Amino acid sequence: MVDHLRSADWYAGSDRNAYIHRAWMRRGTPDSALDGSRPQIAIANTASDLTPCNKHLDQVAESVKAGIWEAGGVPLNLPVVSIGETQVKPTAMLWRNMAAMAIEEMLRANPIDGVVLLGGCDKTIPALLMAAASVDLPAVVVPGGPMLTGHFRGEALGCGTDVWRLSEEVRAGTITNGQFRESEGSMIRSAGHCNTMGTASTMAVVAEALGMTIPGSSGIPAPDARLLSGAHAAGRLAVDLVAAGRTPSQVMTRESFLNAIVAVAATGGSTNSVVHLLAIAGRLGVDLSLDDFDGAGSHVPLLVNLLPSGEYLMDDLYRAGGILAALAGVRDLLSPEPITVTGRPLVEYLDDRPVYDDTVIRPRETPLMLDAGIAVLRGNLAPSGAIIKPAAASPELLTHRGRAVVFESIEDFRARIDLPDLDVDENSVLVLRGCGPRGYPGMPEVGNMPLPAKLLERGVRDMVRISDARMSGTAYGTVVLHAAPEAAAGGPLSLVRTGDWIELDVPGRRLHLDVPDEELAARTPSEASAAAYAAPARGWTKLYVDHVMQADTGADLDFLVGSSGSGVARESH
Template sequence: MNLRSAQWYAGQDRNAYIHRAWMRRGVPGEAFDGRPQIAIANTASDLTPCNAHLTEVAASVRNGVYEAGGIPLELPVVSLGETQVRPTAMLWRNMAAMATEEMLRANPIDGVVLLGGCDKTIPSLLMAAASVDLPAVVVPGGPMLTGTFRGAPLGCGTDVWKLSEEVRAGSLTQEDFTRSESSMIRSRGHCNTMGTASTMALVAEALGTVVPGVAGTPAPDSRLLEAAHDTGRLAVEMVSADRRPGGFLNKASFHNAIVALAAIGGSTNAVVHLLAIAGRLGVELSLDDFDRIGSRVPVLVDLQPAGRFLMDDFHRAGGLLAVLREVRDLLDENALTVTGKPLVDYLDDAPIWDPEVIRIRSAPLVPEGGIAVLRGNLAPDGAVIKPAAASPHLLRHRGRALVFDSIEDFHARIDDPDLDVDADSVLVLRGCGPKGYPGMPEVSNMPLPKKLLAQGVRDMVRVCDGRMSGTAYGTVVLHVAPEAAAGGPLALLRTGDIVSLDVGARRIDAEVPAEEWEARTPDEATVTAYASPRRGWERLYVDHVLQADTGADLDFLVGSSGSEVSRESH
C-alpha cells in the first residue's frame, strides 16, 4: 500500500525525524510504519449547538480506525452554527470548505472521516473532500428527538415560524411563545424536520458518501455510535482500496441524489450545495437537471414542513433506504457508494414499517413534488420553488408587486397598517443574493403583513434572490438568478408592476412591455442597499462568488485540485 503519509514519515533523514518525533505522544512505535493516517474532520463546537455531540461520535470513529489498523487523528475544522453566526452561515460555507481542503492537503493524511450535522457543515466538508480527493466518508450527526408543547409535537424550525406568526396574529401570547423554547430542543442533534440539515445528511447518503442506512439515525441513538465505529473501520479499508470521491462520484451519483431530494421533500438549499459539490468534482450538473430528474418524482415522506411527522418517526418507519426502494426504477443502478458497492444493492431488504410516515409509491403525499425550476424575464438564469411546501391555489397567480430593497427596508415597512398590500400582492425582496447581502441569507420566506395575518391570510406569493430555511414553508420563489446585485432584472422591478407566476409552465415574469423594461435602470435606493465590503473575507467573497444557479461557490475554487503535497518547509 503506497501511503501519502509516507512522504512525511518514511526514511531516516532530519525531516522524517521531525515529523515522527513531534507526533510520538503516546502512539505505538509502529504508528508511522505503513499504517494509514485517518483524519477525523470534526465540526463539533459549543457555538454550533447541533454539532456539540460530535466529539463523542469522533471517539467511536477513533476506536474503529484503531481496530482496523489505522491511526486516527482528530482535526477540528471550521464549524458554522446556523442559528448563531451573523449575518448568515452561507457567507462562510466556501471558506469552511477551503480551510478544510487546505488542512487535509497540508497534513500527513491518507483518508478522512467527515463529521457534520448543522446545515452548512456537511456541504462544506463534501466540497473540501471533493477538491482534495482523498478517501473520504461522512458520518452525519443526526436529528434531535421530538419535543412537545401544549401536548403536540414540535417541529424544530417549522414551528418557530408558525408560533411566531401566531404571536404576530394575536392568537398566541408572548409568554407561551417564550415557554415553548425549552420544549423545542429536546436533545442533542440538528433540526428534526426535513430542513437543510436532515436533507443534506440524507442526500449525502443517496450521493454515496455515507454508509447506506446511517443517515437519519437520531443523534442520541446508540446505533449512531455503532455506525461511527464501523465507519472508522471503513475509512481504513477505503485507503487500502484507494477509493476516492473522484473515483466513484459521477453524474449517476448526482442523479440519485436529486431523486432522493424530491422523494423526501427536501430543502431547496440542497440545490446550491449539490451544484457546488459537483462543481468541485468537475461533474456537469445544471439547474435544469433538478427539474428534469426530480420535478415529477412523488414526495413519499410525510414530514414537516411539507407533512406531519418528524425525523425520529422517519427513522422508525424505515429511513431513506425504504424511500429509495419505492422509487428504485428512477435511480441509476450504476452509482457506487463509499463501500464500493452500488447504492441499489442496499434496497432489497428495506421495508416500510409505517406507511403513514413513508408512503408507498401508489399513495404519495404529493404526486409530483420535486424542486421546480422557473425562468422568465425576472429570472433568466433560473429560480426555484418547492411545490410541496406551497399553497396549491397560488402555484398559478398574478398580482401587484410590493418591492423591498433590503431586509432592513422590509422590516421597517411590513407591519405598517397603511401599507398598500392585499392577499393577492406579490412580496418581492431583493439585494439578498450571494453578492448583494452578502452571503445569500435565509430570508425569502418573508413574514406576512400583520394586518393580513389578522384577516386570516397565511400564505402569499413571495419572490427573492436569497434562500429560505429548509424548515420553512409557503409559496416562495427563491434563488432568483442573476441576483439584483449582479445586474439581474429583479433590480428593475417596481412596486405596482404585475408579476405572473405559473409553476406548471415553469414561468416567473413581470408583465412590463419589453421596451420599457430595457429602458429602466435600478433606483438609487436599490443600489445603495447592496453590500460593499472593503476588506477581509467579505471582500474576497463578493469579488469572486458565483451565482446561485451554479452553486454560489467562489470562481477560483471550482474544479478538483487533487491531494498533492505542499512544498517542504524544513
C-alpha cells in the same frame, strides 16, 4: 490497491524532515504508528459549542477513533471550521465556502491518507463534501443525526417549522408572547440537528444518496446508540478505503448527483440542496446544471410525510424504516450504476427494506404529492433561473398573477411590512431584493418573508413571495427563491417597481414581469437597493463578494471550481 501511503512522504526515511515529522508526533504514540505502514486517518470534526447541533460530535469522534485503531489505522482528530446555522451573523451561507476552503487546505497540508467527515448542522456537511471533493482523498461521511421530538402542551414540535408558524400566530394575535416564549424550552429536546426535513436532514439524505455514507446511517437520531456503532464502522471503513484507493471522485459521479436529486424530491428536501449539490459537483468537475433538478426531480412523488411538507418528524422516519426504505419506493427512478463508499451500488441496499408505518413513508400508489421535486422557473424576471418547492406551497397559488410590493433590502422589509398603510392585499406579490450571494452578502435565509400583520389578522397564511435570497429548509409557503442573476449582479429583480404585475406559472415553469421589453430596457436599477448592497473593504467578506458566483451555479467562489488533488507543492523544512 494502494501500495504507497501518502503519509509515508512525511514519516518514512531517515533524513531530517522525516525525523521532525515523527518526533513531534510521538507523544506516546506507538512506533508502528509512524513507520509509514499504517494509514493516517483524519477525523474532520465540526463539533463546537457555538454549533449547538454538532456539540455531540466529540463523542461520535471517539467511536470513529476506536474503529480506526481496530482496523489498523491511526486516528487523528482534526477540528475544522464549524458553522452554527442559528448563531453566526450575517448568515451561515457566507461562511460555507470559507469552511470548505479551510478544510480542503488542512487535509492537503497534513500527513493524511483518508478522512472521516463528521457533520450535522446545515452548512457543515456541504462544506465537508466540497473539501473532500477538492482533495479527493478516501473519505466517508458520518451524519450527526437529528434530535428527538420535543412536545409543547401535548403537541410535537418541528424545529424551525414551528418557530415560523408560532411567530406568525403571535403577530396574528392568536397566541401571546408568553405562550411563544414558553414553547422555547420544549423545542430542543436532545443532541442533534433539526428534526424536520430541513437542510440538515436533507444534506444527510444527500450524503447517503451520493454514496458517501455507510448505507443506512443517515437519519439515525443523535442520541441513538446505533449512531455510535455506525461511527465505529465508519472508522474501520476509512482504513479499507485507503487500502482500496477508493476516492470521492469514484463515488460521486453525475449519476450519483441525479440520484441525490431524486432522493431530495422523494423526501421533501430543502431548496438549499440545490446550491450545495451544484457547488459539490463543481468541485469535482461533474456536469450538473439547474435544469437537472427539474429534469430528474420535478416529477418524483413525495413519499416521506415530514414537516415542513407533511406531518411527522425525523425520528418518526427512522422508526418507519429510515431513508433507505423511502428510497426503495422510488428505486425505479434511481440509476443502478453509482457505487457507495463500500464499493457496492446504492440500489443493492434497497432490497428487502420494509416500511413499518405507511403514514410516515407513503406507498408509491398514494404519495403525498405526485410531482414534488423542486421546480425551476425562468422568464424575464429570472433569466438564469429561480426555484420553488411545490410541496411546501399552497396549490392554489402555484398559478398566480399579482401586483408587486417591492422591498429594497431586508432592513426595508422589516421597517415597512407591518405598517398599517402598506398598500398590500392577499393577492399582492412580495418582492425582496439585495439578498443574493453578492448583495447581502451570503444569500441569507429571508426568502420566506413574514406576511403583513394586517393580513395575518384577517386569516391570510400564505402569499406569493419572490427574492434572490434562500429560505430555511424548515420553512414553507409559496416562495420563489434564488432568482438569478441577483439584483446586485444586475439581474432584472433590480428593475421591478411597486405596482408592476407579476405572473407565476409553476406548471409552465414561468416567472414573468408583465412590463414591455422596451420599458424594462429603459429602466435603471433601484438606487435605494444599490445603496444597501454589501461593499466590504477587507477580509473574507471582500474576497467572497469579489469572487462568489451566482446561485444557479452553486454560489461557490470562481477560483475553487474543479478538483485540485492532494499533492503538496513544496517541502517546508
